[in-house]
Amino acid sequence: MIHYEVFCDSPHQHYIRFKSIFPIKKSETILKISAWRPGRYELGDFAKNVRNFKVFNIEGEPIEFQKTDKSSWLIQSGNLEEIIVEYEYFAAELNAGSSFLDETQLYVNPVNCFLYSADCIEETYLVNLSIPDHWEIACSLPFENKVLTAKNYEELADSPFICSANLSCETYEIKGIKFYIWFNNQQHIDWERLKSDFVKFTTKQLNDFTHFPTHEFHFFIHSLPYPAYHGVEHLKSTVITLGPSYEIFGALYSELLGVSSHELYHVWNVKSIRAVDMHPYDFQKENYSRLGYVYEGVTTYLGDLYLLKSGVFNLNSYLREFNKQLQKHFDNPGRFNYSVAQSSFDTWLDGYVAGAPGRKVSIYTEGCLLAFIADVKIRKATQNKFGIEEVMKRLYFDFALKGKGYTEADYRKLLEDVSGESFEDYFSNYVNGTQPYDNLINESLEFLGLELIQQPSTSVAESKLGFKILPKGKNSVIQSIYPGSPSDIGGLSAGDEIIAVNGSQLNNDLDKWLKYFENDDLELSVYRNGKLLGITLIPGIDYFYPKFEVKQIKNSTEFQLVNLKFWGQDGI
Numbered sequence: 001m002i003h004y005e006v007f008c009d010s011p012h013q014h015y016i017r018f019k020s021i022f023p024i025k026k027s028e029t030i031l032k033i034s035a036w037r038p039g040r041y042e043l044g045d046f047a048k049n050v051r052n053f054k055v056f057n058i059e060g061e062p063i064e065f066q067k068t069d070k071s072s073w074l075i076q077s078g079n080l081e082e083i084i085v086e087y088e089y090f091a092a093e094l095n096a097g098s099s100f101l102d103e104t105q106l107y108v109n110p111v112n113c114f115l116y117s118a119d120c121i122e123e124t125y126l127v128n129l130s131i132p133d134h135w136e137i138a139c140s141l142p143f144e145n146k147v148l149t150a151k152n153y154e155e156l157a158d159s160p161f162i163c164s165a166n167l168s169c170e171t172y173e174i175k176g177i178k179f180y181i182w183f184n185n186q187q188h189i190d191w192e193r194l195k196s197d198f199v200k201f202t203t204k205q206l207n208d209f210t211h212f213p214t215h216e217f218h219f220f221i222h223s224l225p226y227p228a229y230h231g232v233e234h235l236k237s238t239v240i241t242l243g244p245s246y247e248i249f250g251a252l253y254s255e256l257l258g259v260s261s262h263e264l265y266h267v268w269n270v271k272s273i274r275a276v277d278m279h280p281y282d283f284q285k286e287n288y289s290r291l292g293y294v295y296e297g298v299t300t301y302l303g304d305l306y307l308l309k310s311g312v313f314n315l316n317s318y319l320r321e322f323n324k325q326l327q328k329h330f331d332n333p334g335r336f337n338y339s340v341a342q343s344s345f346d347t348w349l350d351g352y353v354a355g356a357p358g359r360k361v362s363i364y365t366e367g368c369l370l371a372f373i374a375d376v377k378i379r380k381a382t383q384n385k386f387g388i389e390e391v392m393k394r395l396y397f398d399f400a401l402k403g404k405g406y407t408e409a410d411y412r413k414l415l416e417d418v419s420g421e422s423f424e425d426y427f428s429n430y431v432n433g434t435q436p437y438d439n440l441i442n443e444s445l446e447f448l449g450l451e452l453i454q455q456p457s458t459s460v461a462e463s464k465l466g467f468k469i470l471p472k473g474k475n476s477v478i479q480s481i482y483p484g485s486p487s488d489i490g491g492l493s494a495g496d497e498i499i500a501v502n503g504s505q506l507n508n509d510l511d512k513w514l515k516y517f518e519n520d521d522l523e524l525s526v527y528r529n530g531k532l533l534g535i536t537l538i539p540g541i542d543y544f545y546p547k548f549e550v551k552q553i554k555n556s557t558e559f560q561l562v563n564l565k566f567w568g569q570d571g572i
């Protein structure tokens, strides 16, 4: 048994204080803090937030220790039976995967800040929370009198909790499974609408998988006063941050549904169905996997599609989300340089930053579109008897429930078994290769009576010159440049700050000046690395960064309408 006490005595400094008692098995004990958190496939090195680490024997006398690597402490535990470890954790960041303490709440993602020892990784953790009496506890772990119980480190690490005076909660039940929706700091909640929508997408997902791995599930939603959109999956819960609060039941409502459906789908796809490379998790180092297009891609695709299938979204609201993925795909020339499988491996390197221009792709975007192509291919081959959800169900029953991880070959075999078709080209050209697949997107859409409409961007900078900008005061900073476009040929660089066009100073009006000089050669004045440069651009006849939109074909055939109905079910 490992005992933990959690103290909130300096909330204004955002330090959570911990006191723990570890049983001792050996004369030397190594305690560790995780180097990353499941759900984000890059190193987080949470030990950087630890200060005042101290070790004592049970009489309170100090014990010697030293760090042996950035996340490990080696303790000379001798023949002691127990040691006391005290430390503080800096918790000043509030996102869906972090920990946070202030005067109003204690929010803990235990993988960030709890210690574990390989000697007692399977021991029960008892966590005693020293929190104000008027704070409520939202947690998927069982608790009594402010003491949480986790059966081992992995369960603790996967069980975030929020303690606050501003929690609101309602529940719903489907097939004997209890679902909790918690809000922290949300004033106005339209429970009726929310529960009705949550019941619909939850029911549809449960019906397809036919089995849920736990008896309860919690949605923990932090309502924030500033713009936020983030979700992190756990087996028995998800943490979501969303803001600003006043938009959650307004402009952000479809985002709330989208992220909630996505995170619920993760209960099966990644918390249960796990790539062999992460089975089990190694909390100390990178868990490289080329299968991100399955665990994030299929989840991105089906998370939104279940909102359509369950009638929460209509076709137009679904396509608005799908269009965003298509737009990201076509806007990123990295798709010609690096496959989605390679990009998945490299999330540990640069998966969560824009990174080097044109280097890589997103496992979410490419994975979503490739899942769509696979889904339609299976539907075509089986006359709509099966879709990709059948492949995921088999991964769940044949691998997850048997305690096995899956490989690319396993996933491919299931796609081929369910469809009766070869997926050789799919894997070699598009998953592991960088071949364009515009034609497959078009064919798949056509099968459903949908079409991809392409229109030039209304921005002259994007359409005629091939660069995207971000505003900076009165000026414009170049965000990205399309390879082979006039801006590329003319020598513009990402990061250049444009201050004038043909000698006319900008006043937040770059595109107006570009349109004014549309038929002339252009001389842009730019700041680059502290120097003022003049760059000449010669517009050509090609268009760049076109805008993509999927629409229903006006005169869809009966065949297409039937397919669309099967694919979108209640939302059509």
Ligand SMILES: [Zn+2]
Pocket: 262, 266, 295, 296, 299
């Ligand atoms: Zn996800």
